[in-house]
Amino acid sequence: xxxxxxxxxxxxxxxxxxxxxxxxxxxxxVVSLKVLRQPAGEGSDxxxxxxxxxxxxDPYQINRMKSYSCSQGTVSAAAALLPGQAINASGVGxxxxxxxxxxxxxxxxxxxxxxxxxxxxxxISLQWLQKLDTNLSFPLSYFAGGVLGSSGLTAYGGFFKVxxxxxxxxxxxxxxxxxxxxxxxxxxxLFGCYVVGCAGTKQKVDLLKDELGFDDAFNYKQExxxxxxxxxxxxxxxxxxxxxxxxxxxxxAINNMNVFGRVSLCGVISEYTDDSKRAKPDMVAVVYKxxxxxxxxxxxxxxxxxxxxxTTIIYLQTGELKAVEDISDGLDSIPTAFVDLFRGNNVGKKxxxxxxx
Amino acid sequence: xxxxxxxxxxxxxxxxxxxxxxxxxxxxxVVSLKVLRQPAGEGSDxxxxxxxxxxxxDPYQINRMKSYSCSQGTVSAAAALLPGQAINASGVGxxxxxxxxxxxxxxxxxxxxxxxxxxxxxxISLQWLQKLDTNLSFPLSYFAGGVLGSSGLTAYGGFFKVxxxxxxxxxxxxxxxxxxxxxxxxxxxLFGCYVVGCAGTKQKVDLLKDELGFDDAFNYKQExxxxxxxxxxxxxxxxxxxxxxxxxxxxxAINNMNVFGRVSLCGVISEYTDDSKRAKPDMVAVVYKxxxxxxxxxxxxxxxxxxxxxTTIIYLQTGELKAVEDISDGLDSIPTAFVDLFRGNNVGKKxxxxxxx
Numbered sequence: 001x002x003x004x005x006x007x008x009x010x011x012x013x014x015x016x017x018x019x020x021x022x023x024x025x026x027x028x029x030v031v032s033l034k035v036l037r038q039p040a041g042e043g044s045d046x047x048x049x050x051x052x053x054x055x056x057x058d059p060y061q062i063n064r065m066k067s068y069s070c071s072q073g074t075v076s077a078a079a080a081l082l083p084g085q086a087i088n089a090s091g092v093g094x095x096x097x098x099x100x101x102x103x104x105x106x107x108x109x110x111x112x113x114x115x116x117x118x119x120x121x122x123x124i125s126l127q128w129l130q131k132l133d134t135n136l137s138f139p140l141s142y143f144a145g146g147v148l149g150s151s152g153l154t155a156y157g158g159f160f161k162v163x164x165x166x167x168x169x170x171x172x173x174x175x176x177x178x179x180x181x182x183x184x185x186x187x188x189x190l191f192g193c194y195v196v197g198c199a200g201t202k203q204k205v206d207l208l209k210d211e212l213g214f215d216d217a218f219n220y221k222q223e224x225x226x227x228x229x230x231x232x233x234x235x236x237x238x239x240x241x242x243x244x245x246x247x248x249x250x251x252x253a254i255n256n257m258n259v260f261g262r263v264s265l266c267g268v269i270s271e272y273t274d275d276s277k278r279a280k281p282d283m284v285a286v287v288y289k290x291x292x293x294x295x296x297x298x299x300x301x302x303x304x305x306x307x308x309x310x311t312t313i314i315y316l317q318t319g320e321l322k323a324v325e326d327i328s329d330g331l332d333s334i335p336t337a338f339v340d341l342f343r344g345n346n347v348g349k350k351x352x353x354x355x356x357x
Numbered sequence: 358x359x360x361x362x363x364x365x366x367x368x369x370x371x372x373x374x375x376x377x378x379x380x381x382x383x384x385x386x387v388v389s390l391k392v393l394r395q396p397a398g399e400g401s402d403x404x405x406x407x408x409x410x411x412x413x414x415d416p417y418q419i420n421r422m423k424s425y426s427c428s429q430g431t432v433s434a435a436a437a438l439l440p441g442q443a444i445n446a447s448g449v450g451x452x453x454x455x456x457x458x459x460x461x462x463x464x465x466x467x468x469x470x471x472x473x474x475x476x477x478x479x480x481i482s483l484q485w486l487q488k489l490d491t492n493l494s495f496p497l498s499y500f501a502g503g504v505l506g507s508s509g510l511t512a513y514g515g516f517f518k519v520x521x522x523x524x525x526x527x528x529x530x531x532x533x534x535x536x537x538x539x540x541x542x543x544x545x546x547l548f549g550c551y552v553v554g555c556a557g558t559k560q561k562v563d564l565l566k567d568e569l570g571f572d573d574a575f576n577y578k579q580e581x582x583x584x585x586x587x588x589x590x591x592x593x594x595x596x597x598x599x600x601x602x603x604x605x606x607x608x609x610a611i612n613n614m615n616v617f618g619r620v621s622l623c624g625v626i627s628e629y630t631d632d633s634k635r636a637k638p639d640m641v642a643v644v645y646k647x648x649x650x651x652x653x654x655x656x657x658x659x660x661x662x663x664x665x666x667x668t669t670i671i672y673l674q675t676g677e678l679k680a681v682e683d684i685s686d687g688l689d690s691i692p693t694a695f696v697d698l699f700r701g702n703n704v705g706k707k708x709x710x711x712x713x714x
């Protein structure tokens with residue numbers, strides 16, 4: 001077999017409001033599996049062909065799909081995605097062709113793969129490609145942007161490096177049943193903090209309290225006054241707010257924050273699809289309470305990658321940390337999997353399994 | 358002379374909007390200058406009577422005068438001021454009576470004095486009282502919350518400790534002709550940054566460019582679009598924004614900020630008297646550009662006090678740093694001096710001279 005038909009997902013137009021399935025289409029392209037080594041020194045022509053197995057579905061991708069693409073183009077994670085263009089994301093797959101000396105057919109790898117059946121990894125994407133440690137007996141999906149991928153690094157780095165916790169700190173986690181929030185809450189508990197999470201369904205709230213060991217949890221959709229809800233759950237105030245929503249909840253959290261409180265922002269999902277939901281935090285409180293609000297991306301945490309990965313592997317092996325996954329099957333399920341993130345339909349890390357091998 | 362009639366300023370009611378002169382009144386009280394040493398060990402009964410010479414007039418005081426007094430009561434700087442109560446502020450004066458072993462009649466001191474002719478310094482206020490170094494040949498007003506008092510410490514600590522500058526950073530200072538802003542801009546220039554300030558009159562803008570060495574300056578009242586104004590003055594983006602206004606300017610600064618930009622908030626004057634002016638910063642940009650927004654108070658910088666004071670004294674002696682002062686005369690001028698801060702009528706540090714000696 002020298003060529004295959006590669007199916008992959010694209011957007012059909014820019015998406016400036018809430019996404020829906022009709023914003024996406026499946027394209028097909030013939031791909032040669034037989035790659036030829038290029039003349040020495042021309043590194044950019046080195047190609048690794050990967051058969052994709054698991055790809056990560058993350059809400060931040062919406063920012064790449066907007067007409068006015070986020071950021072000033074200096075941040076690769078937010079690089080604009082044009083309609084019709086293949087969509088890269090974290091993923092796991094098996095090498096089926098390679099001109100790269102370090103990767104050979106049959107290797108299991110993680111890296112920047114596309115929402116498609118095959119990925120031609122080349123150029124700058126090669127720097128993210130890495131062989132999986134097959135001695136670890138974890139599900140491969142953990143490496144597809146999950147607990148052993150970008151979500152894990154985001155949670156670990158965001159909590160330890162940005163929030164700078166102290167034992168006993170009162171920690172509030174929004175979207176606590178999501179891919180990042182579920183890990184932040186567990187890292188915080190393991191570190192010795194008091195942790196309250198919120199989520200949007202009873203099922204998710206039960207998961208936080210019964211399975212993930214949160215001290216408490218509540219359904220924010222059942223609260224008419226977020227300010228007084230937080231006052232009820234944090235009678236002694238909040239020290240750390242791990243935010244990924246922005247909007248009204250950020251305002252309420254600032255109001256309930258303690259002196260020297262820290263807010264880490266890893267996303268602003270309520271504002272991704274609706275500018276009118278922008279938070280108006282009380283900056284007078286930010287001054288008097290000396291609050292720090294800080295945005296971050298997981299790419300900033302490469303300096304603590306080894307610490308994060310070794311700590312997390314041990315926690316997973318001892319069973320102290322649980323990876324919550326929400327896996328759909330088949331390339332065709334990607335558009336719905338993505339759109340569902342904005343409807344709150346996922347529980348834990350959203351992943352699509354494209355092939356078993 | 359054993360007693361004097363002490364005149365002092367009070368508020369007549371809480372102030373929840375923009376302040377005006379009618380919110381204030383002058384009270385009189387008879388004060389004994391003859392203080393008696395109390396039984397040993399009862400430190401709280403130790404009193405130092407100070408004849409006030411200069412007192413500082415600062416916008417943050419408005420927050421203490423509101424019905425809903427700012428903060429949760431844990432921050433002494435924001436302690437509520439009841440109508441009829443003497444108003445404490447930074448000041449300089451001469452001791453005219455003392456039961457304190459370290460202060461004697463005739464000493465020049467700085468500390469928390471009242472907007473009045475005399476202050477009975479006792480209890481917790483004693484910890485702020487300190488003798489002035491009379492070997493320094495600076496005007497006494499410098500110590501009344503000015504360049505050698507809280508404004509200086511706010512500027513120095515806010516810039517070096519919160520903003521963490523690097524040489525060559527592009528720095529934007531709001532209210533750059535004010536007590537804190539004028540010092541921040543000069544510290545930043547001396548450190549090797551590119552500094553642009555804004556202010557609300559041509560006179561102030563000229564001061565920044567012609568006297569204080571700012572690289573550039575503009576009148577924000579003459580700009581119809583703050584976003585494009587900042588783009589014009591910072592074609593390479595802003596690294597540090599020293600904010601003390603909040604509102605629209607904060608939004609525009611965030612939009613024009615570089616990756617890893619820092620916003621330090623030492624006040625939010627536009628929101629002190631009008632909640633509707635609250636900023637809605639683009640938190641998506643805060644995430645992608647990894648911006649840090651941090652509130653602070655000068656009391657947090659006591660650990661770098663010695664560094665600040667010795668550095669600043671040298672800069673003042675060499676003439677590299679200029680203290681811009683705006684001094685009114687007489688206790689009766691205090692209400693207008695305060696109200697004028699909110700009308701932008703001051704240039705530099707606002708101080709009232711109550712007595713010459």
